[in-house]
Amino acid sequence: xxxxxxxxxxxxxxxxxxxxxxxxxxxxxxxxxxxxxxxxxxxxxxxxxxxxxxxxxxxxxxxxxxxxxxxxxxxxxxxxxxxxxxxxxxxxxxxxxxxxxxxxxxxxxxxxxxxxxxxxxxxxxxxxxxxxxxxxxxxxxxxxxxxxxxxxxxxxxxxxxxxxxxxxxxxxxxxxxxxxxxxxxxxxxxxxxxxxxxxxxxxxxxxxxxxxxxxxxxxxxxxxxxxxxxxxxxxxxxxxxxxxxxxxxxxxxxxxxxxxxxxxxxxxxxxxxxxxxxxxxxxxxxxxxxxxxx
Amino acid sequence: xxxxxxxxxxxxxxxxxxxxxxxxxxxxxxxxxxxxxxxxxxxxxxxxxxxxxxxxxxxxxxxxxxxxxxxxxxxxxxxxxxxxxxxxxxxxxxxxxxxxxxxxxxxxxxxxxxxxxxxxxxxxxxxxxxxxxxxxxxxxxxxxxxxxxxxxxxxxxxxxxxxxxxxxxxxxxxxxxxxxxxxxxxxxxxxxxxxxxxxxxxxxxxxxxxxxxxxxxxxxxxxxxxxxxxxxxxxxxxxxxxxxxxxxxxxxxxxxxxxxxxxxxxxxxxxxxxxxxxxxxxxxxxxxxxxxxxxxxxxxxxxxxxxxxxxxxxxxxxxxxxxxxxxxxxxxxxxxxxxxxxxxxxxxxxxxxxxxxxxxxxxxxxxxxxxxxxxxxxxxxxxxxxxxxxxxxxxxxxxxxxxxxxxxxxxxxxxxxxxxxxxxxxxxxxxxxxxxxxxxxxxxxxxxxxxxxxxxxxxxxxxxxxxxxxxxxxxxxxxxxxxxxxxxxxxxxxxxxxxxxxxxxxxxxxxxxxxxxxxxxxxxxxxxxxxxxxxxxxxxxxxxxxxxxxxxxxxxxxxxxxxxxxxxxxxxxxxxxxxxxxxxxxxxxxxxxxxxxxxxxxxxxxxxxx
Numbered sequence: 003x004x005x006x007x008x009x010x011x012x013x014x015x016x017x018x019x020x021x022x023x024x025x026x027x028x029x030x031x032x033x034x035x036x037x038x039x040x041x042x043x044x045x046x047x048x049x050x051x052x053x054x055x056x057x058x059x060x061x062x063x064x065x066x067x068x069x070x071x072x073x074x075x076x077x078x079x080x081x082x083x084x085x086x087x088x089x090x091x092x093x094x095x096x097x098x099x100x101x102x103x104x105x106x107x108x109x110x111x112x113x114x115x116x117x118x119x120x121x122x123x124x125x126x127x128x129x130x131x132x133x134x135x136x137x138x139x140x141x142x143x144x145x146x147x148x149x150x151x152x153x154x155x156x157x158x159x160x161x162x163x164x165x166x167x168x169x170x171x172x173x174x175x176x177x178x179x180x181x182x183x184x185x186x187x188x189x190x191x192x193x194x195x196x197x198x199x200x201x202x203x204x205x206x207x208x209x210x211x212x213x214x215x216x217x218x219x220x221x222x223x224x225x226x227x228x229x230x231x232x233x234x235x236x237x238x239x240x241x242x243x244x245x246x247x248x249x250x251x252x253x254x255x256x257x258x259x260x261x262x263x264x265x266x267x268x269x270x271x272x273x274x275x276x277x278x279x280x281x282x283x284x285x286x287x288x289x290x291x292x293x294x295x296x
Numbered sequence: 297x298x299x300x301x302x303x304x305x306x307x308x309x310x311x312x313x314x315x316x317x318x319x320x321x322x323x324x325x326x327x328x329x330x331x332x333x334x335x336x337x338x339x340x341x342x343x344x345x346x347x348x349x350x351x352x353x354x355x356x357x358x359x360x361x362x363x364x365x366x367x368x369x370x371x372x373x374x375x376x377x378x379x380x381x382x383x384x385x386x387x388x389x390x391x392x393x394x395x396x397x398x399x400x401x402x403x404x405x406x407x408x409x410x411x412x413x414x415x416x417x418x419x420x421x422x423x424x425x426x427x428x429x430x431x432x433x434x435x436x437x438x439x440x441x442x443x444x445x446x447x448x449x450x451x452x453x454x455x456x457x458x459x460x461x462x463x464x465x466x467x468x469x470x471x472x473x474x475x476x477x478x479x480x481x482x483x484x485x486x487x488x489x490x491x492x493x494x495x496x497x498x499x500x501x502x503x504x505x506x507x508x509x510x511x512x513x514x515x516x517x518x519x520x521x522x523x524x525x526x527x528x529x530x531x532x533x534x535x536x537x538x539x540x541x542x543x544x545x546x547x548x549x550x551x552x553x554x555x556x557x558x559x560x561x562x563x564x565x566x567x568x569x570x571x572x573x574x575x576x577x578x579x580x581x582x583x584x585x586x587x588x589x590x591x592x593x594x595x596x597x598x599x600x601x602x603x604x605x606x607x608x609x610x611x612x613x614x615x616x617x618x619x620x621x622x623x624x625x626x627x628x629x630x631x632x633x634x635x636x637x638x639x640x641x642x643x644x645x646x647x648x649x650x651x652x653x654x655x656x657x658x659x660x661x662x663x664x665x666x667x668x669x670x671x672x673x674x675x676x677x678x679x680x681x682x683x684x685x686x687x688x689x690x691x692x693x694x695x696x697x698x699x700x701x702x703x704x705x706x707x708x709x710x711x712x713x714x715x716x717x718x719x720x721x722x723x724x725x726x727x728x729x730x731x732x733x734x735x736x737x738x739x740x741x742x743x744x745x746x747x748x749x750x751x752x753x754x755x756x757x758x759x760x761x762x763x764x765x766x767x768x769x770x771x772x773x774x775x776x777x778x779x780x781x782x783x784x785x786x787x788x789x790x791x792x793x794x795x796x797x798x799x800x801x802x803x804x805x806x807x808x809x810x811x812x813x814x815x816x817x818x819x820x821x822x823x824x825x826x827x828x829x830x831x832x833x834x835x836x837x838x839x840x841x842x843x844x845x846x847x848x849x850x851x852x853x854x855x856x857x858x859x860x861x862x863x864x865x866x867x868x869x870x871x872x873x874x875x876x877x878x879x880x881x882x883x884x885x886x887x888x889x890x891x892x893x894x895x896x897x898x899x900x901x902x903x904x905x906x
Contacts, residue, residue: 037416039363039423088601094416095361099550100600102363106547106593113586221543225427228420236416267431270424274409277421281413 008137009258010251015147017250019208022150023223024230024242025157026201032237033174033194035094036086039101042223043108044199048074048206049215050116053123063123064149067207074203078196086195087188105220112217122214146208153204154243157197161239170194174237202227222266229273235286244284248272315562326463335459339531341572342466343369346524347545348552348564349473353517355550356558357486358510359493360411364422366545367429368399368518370537372525375399377446377535378439384449392465392526399522400515407511414496414506426543433537445536448529462531466524470565473520478561480516484773485764487746487754489513490559494743500725501703501735503756503813512764547592548575554599557606566607655714656681656848657702657817662711664697664872671697673872675711679817684839684849686863688856688883690893694872695852696738699819703728703735716816730758734815738822738852740802744795748786748805751794752777755812780808784838800827807838817848824855836862856894860884868893 027041051070056063085104089096127141161167172180173190181187209215209223230249234241252272257265276284326335351365372395380388410421433440440446451458480486488509491499500506529535548571556567578588603610657679664672672694679685687695700706702713704725713721720728742751753768766773781787784804789797794805803823810818820839824832832855839849839862853859859866860880868876868883870892876883883889 031416037419085597085601089604092600092604093359094419095355095359096600096604098361098363098416098419099554100597102547102550103593103596103600106589107597108593110586110589110593113589118585222427225424229424232417232420232424261435263435264431267428267435270428270431273424274421277409277417281417283417 004136005258008139009254011137011139012143013251013254014247015143015150015250016212016254017247018147018150018154019205019212020226020230020250021243021246022154022208023202023205024227024234024246025154025239026198026205027227028231028234028237028239028242029170029201030195030198031231032239033170034090034191036090036097036195037094037101037228038195038198039098039224040081040105040108041101041199041202041227042220042225043105043112044074044078045202045206045209045223045227046215046217046220047077047108047112048203049123049210050112050121050217051203052207052210053116053121056123056125063125063207063211064145067149067153067204070207071200071204074206075196075200078199078203079192081199082192082195087192090188090191105224109217109220116217118217120214120216121210123210125211128211142211146212150205150208153201157201158239166193225270226266229270232283233273233276235283238283238285241283241285322467326457326460330456332459335463337572337576339459339463339466339528340575341569342463342470343524343528344548344552344572345565345568346466346470346473347521347549348556348568349470349477350517350519350521351549351553352558352560352564353477353480353489354510354514355517355553356560356564357480357489357493358513360510360514361419361550362422362514362517363419363543363546363550364426365518365521365549366543366547367422367426367541368403368521369525369528369545370433370535370540371399371402371429372396372522373529373532373535373540374433374440374446375522376526376529377448380448380530381446388448388530389461389465392523392530395526396519396523399525400519403515403518404511407507407514411510411514412507426541426546430537430541433541440537443537445534445539448533448535450533451530459531462527465527469520469524469527473524474561474565476516476520480513481561482767482769483764484753484756484766484768485509485512487750487768488756488764490746490750491743491754494745495741497705497725498737498741498743499754501705501729502754502809503726503729503758504754505724505726505756505759508759509764544588544592547596548572551592551596551599554596554606555603557608557610560606560608563606563608654681655679656716657850658712658714659698659702660712660714662698662701662713663709664694664701664706665709670872672701672708675869675873677867677874677877679848679850680865681848682843682846683865684843684851684863686859686866687850687852687869688854688859688866688893689869689875693869695869696821697872698869699735699821699852702819703733726756726759729756729813729815732813732816733819734810734813734817735819736803736806736810736821736823738825740799740806742794742797742802742806742809745793747791747793748781748797749774749777749790751805752780752809752812755809757813777808777812780811781805783811784808785834800831803827803835804831811842815847817850818842820849820851820853822853823851824853824858832858 023041023045027038030036030038048070051073052063052066055061055066055069061069081104085100086097089100125142127145130141132139132141132144161170169180169185169190172183172185173187177187226249230245231242233248234243234245252268253265256268260268322338325338347365347369351362354360354362375395375398376388376391379391379394406421406425410418434443451461453461480489488499488504491502491504492506492509496506529540552567552571553564554567555570556565557563574591575588578584578591582588582591605613655678660676662672662675675694675698687698689695697706701708704723708721711721712719715728715731715733718731720731743754746754750769753773756763768774778787778790781790784807786801786804786808789801794802797805823835836858839851843849851859851863864879865877866880866883867874868889875892876886876889878886884894
C-alpha cells in the first residue's frame, strides 16, 4: 500500500513536469494551429544549456531555470520570427514538416556542441531522499515536481489574470475579432510561440536533473508530449495537465509493476484506446469548422 | 479549340520520353554495370521510391501528413525476418506478400483509431506509432530477438548476380505501386481523397464517406511499402529495431515526396532518386551522424518554405505559363447557353408544377446556439414535395445555419429533422446526401485544385465499394457530369481548375456538382448573390426546369423579385425562428414581415424578372 502511494506520488510529480512541456505545446497549437514537433528538441536543448550553466557557473540546476528560461524564450521568439512566421497561414501539414525539420537541425546542433554521449546533471542532493510516513521520495524528483508546479501555476495565472493572457485567449478564440479590438495577433503569436517553448525549456531543465539525456532523446519526448496533448484534447491547457498527470502515473506504475522496458509503450496504448472511444480527447471539444461564412 | 489538359494522366510527350529512358536505364543497369556501390544505391532508392509513392496517396492526395511511413518499411522487414527465421525451409520470398498484408492490417487498425475524426490527431498518432513499434520490436524478445536483431538466411543464388533478385523485385513492386497510384487518381476514390484534402466539410456534403475513404487511402499507401520493406529486410540480411524503425527513414521518405512533388505520379520517384544519393554523400563524405541530420533537417525546412510545390509541379507551372503566354484565357469566355437534361427525361417522371402537399422535408423545434447567440431558436418549417420554397429573412436571422443543420455541416442542439419520412438528424452529411439532399454554399466551396469535371464527378450519390474503384474522369461518370455541365452552360470549362473560375461560374459548377447526387431536395444558399442579371435570369430558368423534373428546391435569397417570382410558398425567418409563411402575395402584405425585413417602401415590380 505504501509502495503504491509512493509510486502514485512519484507519478504525479513526474506528471507535473510533463504538464509543463505539454502545456507549452498545447498553448502553441491552441493559439496558432501549429503542431510544434520541435518541442521535444527544445526541451533537451534546455537540459543541455542547464548542464552548461551548472558546470560553468556552479549554480543549482533547478535555480538556473531563472537564467535558462529567458534564454530559451529568446531562442523561441527568434525561431518564430525567422522561420515559422513566413508560413504561419499555411496548412497544418506544412508547419508540422517545418518544425520537424527544425527538430532535426536542433538535434544535429546539440550533437555538435555537446556530443552524442549521455549527459547527466547531478546536484549535491542527487542521491538523497526524503523519508516521510514510510514513503521514500528522491529529493530531485520532489524539488523538480514542485518547481514544475510553481512554473505551471505562474503560467496559468498569467493566462487568466493578466491583459496579455486575455489577449492570448482572444487571439486563440477568434483572431479576426481580436485584431478588431486592437490586439496585434501577429505579435501575440510570436509571444505565444516563445512562451510555449520557454515552458518546454523549464521542463527540460528539470528533466535534465532527473534523468541522463542525449540529443536523440527528443524523439521520445515529442512522442510523449504529443500523446499527452491528444489524450487531453488538442489545444486544451487543462486537458494537457490532466493528460500529463495520467501519463506520469501510468508510466511510473508500468515501470514499477509490469516492466521498466515497457514503461514507454503502455501509455501509447492508453492513448490509442482513448482515441478509439473518444476521438476528441478527454477535455477537447470536437473541432468542427463552422460553415457560416457570413 | 485546343484542350489544355493538365490532368495527371496526360502529360506532354517529351516527359513520356524521359520516363521511358529512365525506365530502360533502370531495367538494364545491373546488366551494364556490376558496381555494387551503385547497385546498392539504386536498391535503396527503389525502397524509398515505393515508400514516398505510397505516402503520396494519404499525404499528397488526401492531405493527411504521416510521419510514421518508415515504420511500415520496418514492419514489412520484420514480418519477413521473423517468418524467415522461423520457417527456414521456406524461401523468404514467400513472406513478402504476407508483409504487405500485415502492414495493410496494421494501417486499417491505425486508421480506425486516428482517421475517424478529422484534423491533426492523425499526424500525432503516426509519430506515437513509430515509437510504439520500435519499443515493441525492442521488448518483444521472444519474437523479434530484441536489440540483438535477426539474421535472415543468406541468399542461395549465384553470388555474381547476388543483387539481381532484390533489384528486380523492387522494380516490380515500384511498378505496381505506380500503377495503383495512377489508377486511384482516376477513380471515384481518388476524387474523394483529393476532395477531402481541399475541403473536408464540403466533401462530406456531396456524399463522400470520410472515414471509409481516408482509411482505404491510408491502407493503400502502406501495402506495397510493407512489401518493399520485406524485400529490403531480406536484402540487408540483418535487421534490428534501431535500423528498421529509425525515424530518419520516415524523414527521407517525406523529403523525397516533398522535393519531387506531392500529388504527382512521378514526383515521389524523382525525389527518392535525388535524396538517396545525397544521403550516401552525407554518410560517406561528410561523416554521417550529425551532418546527415543537419542536411535532412535543413533541407526539410528550406523545402517547406521555398519549394512547397516540389520540383515537378513547379516545372509544370512554368511550362504551362510559357505555353499559354499571350493567349486569351478561357475564363473570360461566355457561358454556354445551356443544354437540356436529355437522359433525365427517361429517368424522372416530369412532375406537375403543383406541389403534392406531402412534406419532403420537415424540421421541428430546431435549435442551435453559438455561445450566447441563438442562431436558430426553436425553428419549425416544412418543404412540400415538388415545391420551390423560399426562405427569406434579415441578415443573421439564421437562414444559413438552418441549411447547415439540414446537411449536418453543424450539429443541432435540439430538434428533429424529417426527410422523406425518415428522421435524419443523427445521420452524417454523406448519409443525408445519399438520401437525396444536395446543398450549395453561399460562398461557393468548390475544390480549387481540381478541374471543373473532377469537381462534378467527385460527388457520390450512394456508397458502394465497387463505386469507389470506378474510373471517374472518363466513361459513364464523366459523360453524366458533362451533361450536367452542359445544362448549366459550363461544359467548355471542363478542364479548367475550379479556382480559376469567376464567382458566378463557380456557382454554376457547384450546382452541376450537387445535381450529380440526383438529389430529391436541392438547398440553394443565395444562388443569385453577386452574379450578373443575365445569369440570374438563366438561374431562374434552370431552377424551373429542375423543378419540372420533380426536384424540390429550398432557396435562401435576398433578391426579392427573384424570390417572389420563383418561390411559393415562402418562409420568413427572424431571430432564428419562423415568423411567417405564405404565398408571395401574402408575404408582401404581411405587416410583420414588412416591419422586420422588407421595409415600408418595398414595392415588388413583376417586370424585374420576366
